[in-house]
Amino acid sequence: MSAVMADEHHEEHPKGITRWLFTTNHKDIGTLYLFLALIMFFIGGFMALIIRAELFQPGLQVVEPQFFNSMTTMHALIMIFGVVMPAFTGLANWLIPMMVGATDMALPRMNNWSFWILPFAFTMLISTLLMDGGGPAGGWTLYPPLSLQTGTALPFVIFSIHLMGLSSIMGSINVIATILNMRAPGMTLMKMPLFVWTWLITAYLLIATMPVLAGAVTMLLTDKFFGTSFFNAAGGGDPVLFQHIFWFFGHPEVYVLILPAFGVISQIIPTFARKPLFGYSSMVYATASIAFLSFIVWAHHMFTVGMPLAGEMFFMFTTMLIAVPTGVKVFNWVATMWRGSMTFETPMLFAIGFIMMFTIGGFSGLMMAITPVDFQYHDTYFIVAHFHYVLVPGAIFSIIAAVYYWLPKWTGHMYNEKLGKLHFWLSTIFVNLTFFPMHFIGLAGMPRRIPDYSLQFVEFNQIATIGAFGFGFAQLLFLYIVLQTVRGGQKATDQVWEGAHGLEWTLASPPPYHSFTTPPEVK
Amino acid sequence: MKECKSRILAGLILALSTPLVWAEYELNLRQGVTDISHQVYDLHMMIFWICVIIGAGVFGVMFYAMFKHRKSKGHEAAQFHESTTVELVWTTVPFLILIGMAIPAAKTLIAMEDNSAADMTVKVTGYQWKWQYEYMDGDAKGVNFFSNMSTPRDQIENRAEKGENYLLEVDNPLVLPVGKKVRFLITANDVIHSWWVPDFAVKKDAIPGFINEIWTKIDEPGVYRGKCAELCGKDHGFMPVEVVALEEHKYLDWVAEQKAAGQVAAAEADKEWSKDDLIAKGEGVYNKNCASCHQPTGAGLPGVFPAITGSPIATGKIEDHINMVMNGKVGTAMQAFGAQLGDVDLAAVITYQRNALGNSVGDVATPQQIKTKR
Numbered sequence: 031m032s033a034v035m036a037d038e039h040h041e042e043h044p045k046g047i048t049r050w051l052f053t054t055n056h057k058d059i060g061t062l063y064l065f066l067a068l069i070m071f072f073i074g075g076f077m078a079l080i081i082r083a084e085l086f087q088p089g090l091q092v093v094e095p096q097f098f099n100s101m102t103t104m105h106a107l108i109m110i111f112g113v114v115m116p117a118f119t120g121l122a123n124w125l126i127p128m129m130v131g132a133t134d135m136a137l138p139r140m141n142n143w144s145f146w147i148l149p150f151a152f153t154m155l156i157s158t159l160l161m162d163g164g165g166p167a168g169g170w171t172l173y174p175p176l177s178l179q180t181g182t183a184l185p186f187v188i189f190s191i192h193l194m195g196l197s198s199i200m201g202s203i204n205v206i207a208t209i210l211n212m213r214a215p216g217m218t219l220m221k222m223p224l225f226v227w228t229w230l231i232t233a234y235l236l237i238a239t240m241p242v243l244a245g246a247v248t249m250l251l252t253d254k255f256f257g258t259s260f261f262n263a264a265g266g267g268d269p270v271l272f273q274h275i276f277w278f279f280g281h282p283e284v285y286v287l288i289l290p291a292f293g294v295i296s297q298i299i300p301t302f303a304r305k306p307l308f309g310y311s312s313m314v315y316a317t318a319s320i321a322f323l324s325f326i327v328w329a330h331h332m333f334t335v336g337m338p339l340a341g342e343m344f345f346m347f348t349t350m351l352i353a354v355p356t357g358v359k360v361f362n363w364v365a366t367m368w369r370g371s372m373t374f375e376t377p378m379l380f381a382i383g384f385i386m387m388f389t390i391g392g393f394s395g396l397m398m399a400i401t402p403v404d405f406q407y408h409d410t411y412f413i414v415a416h417f418h419y420v421l422v423p424g425a426i427f428s429i430i431a432a433v434y435y436w437l438p439k440w441t442g443h444m445y446n447e448k449l450g451k452l453h454f455w456l457s458t459i460f461v462n463l464t465f466f467p468m469h470f471i472g473l474a475g476m477p478r479r480i481p482d483y484s485l486q487f488v489e490f491n492q493i494a495t496i497g498a499f500g501f502g503f504a505q506l507l508f509l510y511i512v513l514q515t516v517r518g519g520q521k522a523t524d525q526v527w528e529g530a531h532g533l534e535w536t537l538a539s540p541p542p543y544h545s546f547t548t549p550p551e552v553k
Numbered sequence: 554m555k556e557c558k559s560r561i562l563a564g565l566i567l568a569l570s571t572p573l574v575w576a577e578y579e580l581n582l583r584q585g586v587t588d589i590s591h592q593v594y595d596l597h598m599m600i601f602w603i604c605v606i607i608g609a610g611v612f613g614v615m616f617y618a619m620f621k622h623r624k625s626k627g628h629e630a631a632q633f634h635e636s637t638t639v640e641l642v643w644t645t646v647p648f649l650i651l652i653g654m655a656i657p658a659a660k661t662l663i664a665m666e667d668n669s670a671a672d673m674t675v676k677v678t679g680y681q682w683k684w685q686y687e688y689m690d691g692d693a694k695g696v697n698f699f700s701n702m703s704t705p706r707d708q709i710e711n712r713a714e715k716g717e718n719y720l721l722e723v724d725n726p727l728v729l730p731v732g733k734k735v736r737f738l739i740t741a742n743d744v745i746h747s748w749w750v751p752d753f754a755v756k757k758d759a760i761p762g763f764i765n766e767i768w769t770k771i772d773e774p775g776v777y778r779g780k781c782a783e784l785c786g787k788d789h790g791f792m793p794v795e796v797v798a799l800e801e802h803k804y805l806d807w808v809a810e811q812k813a814a815g816q817v818a819a820a821e822a823d824k825e826w827s828k829d830d831l832i833a834k835g836e837g838v839y840n841k842n843c844a845s846c847h848q849p850t851g852a853g854l855p856g857v858f859p860a861i862t863g864s865p866i867a868t869g870k871i872e873d874h875i876n877m878v879m880n881g882k883v884g885t886a887m888q889a890f891g892a893q894l895g896d897v898d899l900a901a902v903i904t905y906q907r908n909a910l911g912n913s914v915g916d917v918a919t920p921q922q923i924k925t926k927r
């Protein structure tokens with residue numbers, strides 16, 4: 031009896047805006063993260079369309095070069111820190127407690143804070159566009175000395191990066207504390223769903239690398255305002271030092287953006303193949319080895335800075351090595367599909383799209399690992415094609431797949447399957463139209479980050495621009511589908527998908543406010 | 554729907570693998586004109602085909618499963634989910650393939666980094682937004698000039714038809730002899746740039762305060778065009794590289810011409826310059842060297858580059874003005890032009906800034922005055 035009363039007490043929570051402001055509930059916070067990511071996705075996407083509009087034709091038409099540069103810079107910062115990372119943190123918030131059989135995250139108040147920092151950080155970042163001298167225009171990598179030529183915006187950009195880092199570190203501590211302490215009895219580490227595993231490893235990557243980024247940008251700040259010369263050769267410093275520090279953060283960061291995606295795909299493929307994941311333990315080991323390798327490959331982003339031969343060799347070999355565990359993952363997914371009993375609902379379509387197009391991005395990554403050839407690829411559109419393949423039909427597709435997959439669980443409603451499929455086909459066609467031609471213009475010699483280009487690149491740039499606008503508008507359909515599902519729709523069952531396994535599917539749809547008030551028993 | 558997609562895909566792959574199409578639209582890496590660039594091209598193609606073969610295998614299996622092992626065809630799911638043997642195979646085989654790729658790659662890399670036994674050396678310095686070339690030794694020792702993009706503003710701003718080498722042409726190209734091993738020393742004056750000529754497979758960052766080395770040996774005479782590859786600010790897209798490779802004897806003719814031109818410039822400095830002459834010359838110097846930042850009108854870009862019109866320095870004491878232009882301002886984009894321009898050009902551009910662009914101070918900076926400040 032007293033247990034029931036306690037439950038009722040728990041169900042009381044403030045309504046209206048204060049519900050969201052003061053919430054310590056993992057589902058509410060997860061929702062906030064996901065909506066923040068969605069809003070930022072449209073802002074960052076709008077910037078991408080400005081870039082593509084300028085590049086539709088040679089010559090300067092739409093924007094000035096300085097503003098163009100601040101668009102490429104802001105687009106990247108927003109998409110990385112404002113879309114992919116918050117979206118994965120939102121998924122972690124929603125799913126990890128339900129997947130490991132906990133009531134909530136381990137540190138609910140910190141959870142609230144780590145979210146609410148972000149809207150302020152991004153408001154500050156975006157407001158720099160209105161400042162004297164415009165927004166940051168030296169690229170998201172902020173290489174000095176160029177980034178030190180930024181106008182009033184510089185300290186604001188740096189402070190907003192500090193805030194984003196703070197938020198990520200707190201979010202990661204929370205994920206680790208939850209996973210290590212709050213698993214249901216019987217759920218050993220090697221029984222955890224892969225999404226939980228990949229997030230555990232991601233959280234460690236974040237804790238290890240975000241302080242490094244914070245250090246690097248702080249050194250920029252002191253170089254600019256406090257007379258230090260960390261990156262100024264005239265004062266005894268070294269501009270390349272910044273690049274080493276930045277990419278020591280930056281390379282693990284790209285795995286922060288993709289490991290949770292691996293987790294999502296590893297949940298979805300078995301469900302729709304109606305067959306257990308092939309090679310669970312090798313998937314865990316592969317994830318861990320990718321994470322380890324990610325710390326010793328950073329200089330492949332900077333082969334052209336003039337490293338000693340031995341350094342170039344080392345980074346070439348370690349980078350090539352990453353192909354091995356990544357290949358293992360792809361092979362395991364395909365083996366999971368092999369002799370399954372597959373159906374192709376929207377989440378499965380996006381997951382298969384992920385496997386194909388992520389692999390294409392992986393192949394171009396392998397090509398770039400070859401140092402002598404990378405001298406040709408470096409800083410061209412070939413690179414732009416590569417990282418958009420792993421980030422858009424890679425990370426973003428996995429997030430969209432995850433939303434379709436768990437949305438019925440979250441809301442209790444099924445989404446519109448017809449529209450979902452339409453969204454998949456439109457996204458897939460346009461994403462390839464946008465990014466595939468970039469391989470060609472990159473190989474043919476078009477540098478990245480330029481507002482104007484020579485005449486041999488015209489056709490493919492036009493195709494890419496058409497693709498980008500198509501892709502952008504297709505995402506409005508996604509927005510519509512999500513809102514429609516939140517507001518109503520056909521009732522979802524608890525299991526939702528015929529082949530779904532795992533603790534989150536044993537809860538009601540939508541799940542109770544506090545996920546598991548009595549820990550389930552895992553056999 | 555899926556069948557239709559795979560047919561389109563097949564069509565695409567076919568189209569891409571037809572060499573004719575490749576050539577026409579410049580879809581692929583350039584083979585280039587040096588031994589190294591050929592090696593790089595071959596490596597690129599080798600890895601490309603390895604990726605294509607692996608991709609075809611993996612996707613082939615996946616699509617086969619998607620067509621045959623679907624529920625709508627009544628396929629029952631098997632329940633196998635582990636095999637150590639299989640895992641070992643698909644860890645080891647890729648590893649061996651990688652070793653096969655690493656060996657030729659390492660060989661090419663070693664050859665690229667061998668800067669020894671060069672026939673001549675050229676120092677390349679990146680500026681916002683132009684290149685400087687200095688011949689350090691050999692016949693052309695002492696030849697030294699700047700290379701600015703020569704595509705007119707009118708073409709960029711769509712007021713004139715774009716030429717064939719739009720954004721790929723310069724006023725003074727780098728001239729090199731064929732068949733000689735040329736070593737480049739690459740550095741920068743302000744921010745990081747990257748000197749890139751695709752046809753040589755040479756791309757090296759130009760970093761202020763550091764000197765990078767790279768070399769090339771051009772096989773065929775011709776004009777080879779490239780670009781700055783590292784983001785270096787507003788006009789990063791407008792600092793092309795143009796290299797003209799000449800037969801040895803033509804190269805020597807060019808060297809002789811350069812040396813003669815140098816003597817003419819030295820004579821000009823001693824001549825008496827009238828105010829109007831200086832302003833007229835100054836306009837050209839300004840538009841070539843200063844207008845990218847301070848704008849052709851002198852209005853600048855608020856918050857980034859100050860205006861010259863009404864500037865306290867350009868309308869204040871002439872000593873301060875000369876000092877700013879000759880020595881620049883450390884830590885900003887304002888470079889020390891004393892090292893880049895001759896006495897006459899400096900005197901002209903300073904006189905121009907004081908008496909044009911909306912300013913009318915009235916005084917004149919003379920070449921002699923500049924000389925004493927050196």
Ligand SMILES: [Cu+2]
Pocket residue numbers: 679680682745746747781782783784785789792
């Ligand atoms: Cu440059």
